[in-house]
Amino acid sequence: MAHFICVSCGKEYPLDTREYRCSCGGLFRLAYVPPAFNRSLIDGSRFDLYRYRAFLPLEGNSWRDVTLGEGATATIPFDEHLFVKLDYAMPTLSFxxxxxxxxxxxxxxxxxxxxxxxxxxxxxxxxxxxxxxxxxxxxxxxxxxxxxxxxxxxxxxxxxxxxxxxxxxxxxxxxxxxxxxxxxxxANHVYNPLFYQGTKTFVYEVFEQLGRIPDNLFIPVGNGTLFLGCRLALMELFHSGCIDRLPKLFLVQSERCAPLFGSVGENARKIVPEPTYAEGIAIGRPMRAAEILTGSYPGGQEVILAPEDGILPARNLLSRRGFFVEHTTAATYAAYISYTMSHVLEGDSLISLCGAGLKSEK
Ligand SMILES: Cc1ncc(COP(=O)(O)O)c(C=O)c1O
Ligand SMILES: [Zn+2]
CATH class of the missing domain: 3.40.50.1100 (Rossmann fold)
Known part of the structure; x- marks a missing residue:
């Protein structure tokens, strides 16, 4: 039976605890090991993330009364080197x-x-x-x-x-x-480990849709809820033998709020956030910084920056190709462009387009 464990002191809590973290102040992680990922366990009759429910810590059937049909977003080529995953095509327009x-x-x-x-x-x-x-x-x-x-x-x-x-x-x-x-x-998305069980389906979908995982994944990181879910799922796919190589993970932060950039060990840098178009990733004190920075991930991970003056041009480039995204999402593409201008990327890449343009004002 799944339960919570404090990452600091190891104390265990039942799933129905009303605490959001341990009495010692430590964060919870979920003690849950899904079955080895295997296509035969996917429910092909559902076209939402519950098609993967064999790998989720669900009990009973009440998820049927909660789902709004989220997930199963398209993963499509943007150009010959890059895929985009349309996570803005969701019931509330974000991942x-x-x-x-x-x-x-x-x-x-x-x-x-x-x-x-x-x-x-x-x-x-x-x-x-x-x-x-x-x-x-x-x-x-x-x-x-x-x-x-x-x-x-x-x-x-x-x-x-x-x-x-x-x-x-x-x-x-x-x-x-x-x-x-x-x-x-x-009911906080950063503290509650159940949230990451949902975001991990991003990677399951890419794997099912492409039959593989691209070599580099670019993921926006404020608190890292998409990032941590993706990393979890990638390790699951790796351990179950579905993939034999882990992709490199690029964590995109705003150059105006980048506590994880240039940090040493498990501590995020202390920064004073400046206003940025990328409001969704403007998190000065990411609660799970230690987990993000030190979790063992053999595929390699690197924090990169979205240049502020690249966000509006990136948003225009995306909308000129049919993808109308919010500024935080444009920041991910801006970081990708900026990185590829100064580095050679091996293999192909995927960026998540995870917030819809209709939400931004500016
Ligand atoms: C569109 C969008 N992208 C990325 C993020 C970053 O997510 P996280 O803070 O979980 O890393 C957010 C968070 O609000 C968001 O709204
Ligand atoms: Zn504790």
Whole structure:
């Protein structure tokens, strides 16, 4: 039976705990080993991420009442060297639906009737939508300056939005304080390991769609929820013998907020974030920095920067080819362009287009 384990002291917690982290302050990881990945276990009758449910820590069938049909996004060639995966084609227009679906299923499964969450916009929007579907009441904290469109979308799902007058990190602190004071379940995408079980399906899909994994994956990293899910799934595919070579992982951060760039050991750099178009990855203090930086990944990983002045041109290049994405997603492409101008990349690459353009204001 899956359960949580504190990464700092090893204490174990049952899945239905109402704590979001260990009493020692340590973060939870999920003790769960799926069966070896094998196409014969995929449910070919479903065209959403639950086709992979044999590899997810689900109990019962209540996920059927929570899913909005997320996942199964297209993975298509952009040019002869690059694939794009259209994760903006999701129910709430970002990749966060992969994780929110599992996270909110979990809340419902353990009998939670109200959740609190903080977000730069997309995760909150996604959690609000899945809570609406699951009949769970929801309050989302967003930092001042969050795009009004994202706020409207969150409210449209019946969630309460609290706009906090502070940075993204201060907003998270305030939200956690409220959760603790009022005993409300903190359904947070960064803390809760169930979220990463959802984001790992990104890699399952690429593998199923292409029959292999491209040599280099470019992934935007703020808190690293897509990145950690992808790394987890890649290790699963590797250990199950589906792939014999792990791709290199490129972690894209904004040059205006890059705590993981140039860091030494397991500690993120202390930085003062500056305003950036890439609001989705503007995380000054990523909670799982140690896990991101030190997790053993034989395929190799490197943090690279998205140049701020490359974001709008990259967004235009993508939309001129039919892909209308938000600025944070354009930043991933900008980082790819900038990297390939100064380095030779071996093999082919894939970037995730994980947020839709309709959400950005600027
Ligand atoms: C469009 C988009 N891309 C990337 C990210 C980064 O995700 P994470 O903070 O989990 O690394 C976000 C987060 O909000 C996002 O909205
Ligand atoms: Zn602990």
């Amino acid at each position: 966060k639906d992969r994780g929110a679906s599992l996270l909110v299923w979990h809340c419902r499964n353990i009998g939670v009737d109200k959740v609190l969450q903080d977000s730069s916009g997309n995760a909150g929007n996604s959690v609000a939508a899945y809570c609406a579907r699951a009949g769970i009441s929801c309050e989302i904290y967003v930092p001042k300056g969050t795009s009004p469109k994202k706020i409207k979308m969150i409210e449209s799902h019946g969630a309460t939005v609290t706009v906090f007058d502070g940075t993204r990190d201060e907003t998270a602190d305030a939200c956690r304080a409220k959760a603790a004071d009022e005993g409300i379940y903190y």
